[in-house]
Amino acid sequence: MEMKEGKDLRWFDVKSVPEGYIFSKELRPNNLDSSFCDSIPVIDLENTPLEAIIKASQEFGFFHVINHGFPEKMMSDAMNVLKEFFDMPTKDRSGIIPNSKNWIYINSTDYNKDGVYLWRENLKHPCHPLEECIPQWPHKPTRYQEVIGAYLVEIQKLSSRIFEMICKGLGLEPGYLNDKSEVQLLSSNFYPPCPDPSLTMGILAHQDPCLITLLNQGDSTGLQFLKDDEWINVGAIPNAFVVNIGNQLEIISNGKLKSAKHRVVNNKDETRISIATFLNPLPECIIEPAKVLVNELEPARYEATQYKDFIGRNKSFGDYTGTILNATHSDS
Numbered sequence: 001m002e003m004k005e006g007k008d009l010r011w012f013d014v015k016s017v018p019e020g021y022i023f024s025k026e027l028r029p030n031n032l033d034s035s036f037c038d039s040i041p042v043i044d045l046e047n048t049p050l051e052a053i054i055k056a057s058q059e060f061g062f063f064h065v066i067n068h069g070f071p072e073k074m075m076s077d078a079m080n081v082l083k084e085f086f087d088m089p090t091k092d093r094s095g096i097i098p099n100s101k102n103w104i105y106i107n108s109t110d111y112n113k114d115g116v117y118l119w120r121e122n123l124k125h126p127c128h129p130l131e132e133c134i135p136q137w138p139h140k141p142t143r144y145q146e147v148i149g150a151y152l153v154e155i156q157k158l159s160s161r162i163f164e165m166i167c168k169g170l171g172l173e174p175g176y177l178n179d180k181s182e183v184q185l186l187s188s189n190f191y192p193p194c195p196d197p198s199l200t201m202g203i204l205a206h207q208d209p210c211l212i213t214l215l216n217q218g219d220s221t222g223l224q225f226l227k228d229d230e231w232i233n234v235g236a237i238p239n240a241f242v243v244n245i246g247n248q249l250e251i252i253s254n255g256k257l258k259s260a261k262h263r264v265v266n267n268k269d270e271t272r273i274s275i276a277t278f279l280n281p282l283p284e285c286i287i288e289p290a291k292v293l294v295n296e297l298e299p300a301r302y303e304a305t306q307y308k309d310f311i312g313r314n315k316s317f318g319d320y321t322g323t324i325l326n327a328t329h330s331d332s
């Protein structure tokens, strides 16, 4: 794909979808017209009973969180600074250094599935320990480190609160989940408008390999999750976070909570930017069903596995799996 930087033309400035981005019928979306599901649970963090959070995590693996106490201005500041990042000229965006503690920028053609490109760009970087990571993040836009640093502090607070609620709801001792999720990884996606979203994909179906993901998606749509073999639109609630259960929490809960498959379809006119924060264990951490959830009637459904082995075995981050694992600090 040719870039004509001087004229500000980018790979997505096209009237029709280039062949390299067209997925096979099995992989591309078939239900773009399906209506938005209005039954995805909305969890009001101040008022929803614990059982409702567990039920949502069990039945859907996905829920919206409102009344979360996360400053709305910080949510929109983060969104704006990432918009600026993805709008910068290519030379400022590509900072890939396969080096620990750095950041990874993935252009649409850097990642392919059977030779087909996703209709998106992606920025990933580690965030733990936060103070050590911040200076390694993108230096442009100049506000990036400050804005995203403050955002991550709030993410830690919110995730910790959600983990405590889930612990209580599952009958785990306080701190059980927080102790296993100290590594944050930020992954931001940029999905430009697409001339024909029925042919392309923003992200293919996958599960998140973390404990939980906290997603800020502004007010844009495109995220879908799989329920009873059907792709359901998550929709958007302004200023809400979307929370989804990852593989590690499914394992710890011995299968009680569900890590739902999800994907992103493209929009015709709208740009979608999403900011996902994955809450991960340390690479050496052994993840297994919590002992209190295992008994004679409910034997362990998953084997104990070191997090880094899980990630390596599943190639959870594709070609970048090694780089990302190296970038998360371990205490050993």
Ligand SMILES: O=C(O)CCC(=O)C(=O)O
Residues within 6 Å of the ligand: 187, 189, 203, 208, 215, 217, 223, 262, 263, 264, 273, 274, 276
């Ligand atoms: O853009 C999105 O909402 C999808 C993010 C996602 O699924 C991921 O980064 O794992």
Ligand SMILES: [Fe+2]
Residues within 6 Å of the ligand: 206, 207, 208, 262
């Ligand atoms: Fe995901």
